[in-house]
Amino acid sequence: MTSTATPPGLARFNALEEQAAYTALVEVCASTAWARRLLAARPYADPDVLYAASDAAMNALTEADLAEAMAGHPPIGHPRPGDPTSAREQRGMAGAPDELRDEMLELNLAYQDRFGHVFLICATGRTAEEMRDAVRERLGNPPEKEREIVRTELGKINRIRLTRLVEED
Secondary structure, eight states, X not given: OOOOOOOHHHHHHHHSOHHHHHHHHHHXXXXXXXXXXXXXXXXXXXXXXXXXXHHHHHHTOOXXXXXXXXXXXXXXXXXXXXXXXXXXXXXXXXXOOHHHHHHHHHHHHHHHHHHSSOOOOOOTTOOHHHHHHHHHHHTTSOHHHHHHHHHHHHHHHHHHHHHHHHHOO
């Protein structure tokens, strides 16, 4: 027998007062447009419907919305103090040797100079070397291609964060 009941975490999210739900969504993604779109579509019947809404909202973000979302992410190798989410996501950098951390800082700065925003990658599960190699490779991208890669990476991050928000008991 298959249950179609809403998972407890999603039920809690659906039941949140509007401001609390908005705050939770902005913690997932700093884009207010993205958060408002997801908020407006509540309640969600199941997590897959929420994830599809997230993907659609991500695809609808304007350049300004995307910039707002990126501004909510610290540079790779420098998680925000006291922020367990960025520390968890960037765990692969935690034990990196000083030389690699220094190189990543230089690459982050070069990337920011070239594209005007933080280097964004779904860091969950990636090693420091993988992140370094990705920024090296992406530095050569044209801005239009890089913007679409950023949109894809942000969507991956949002999916992981939404999963933590609504699928935990």
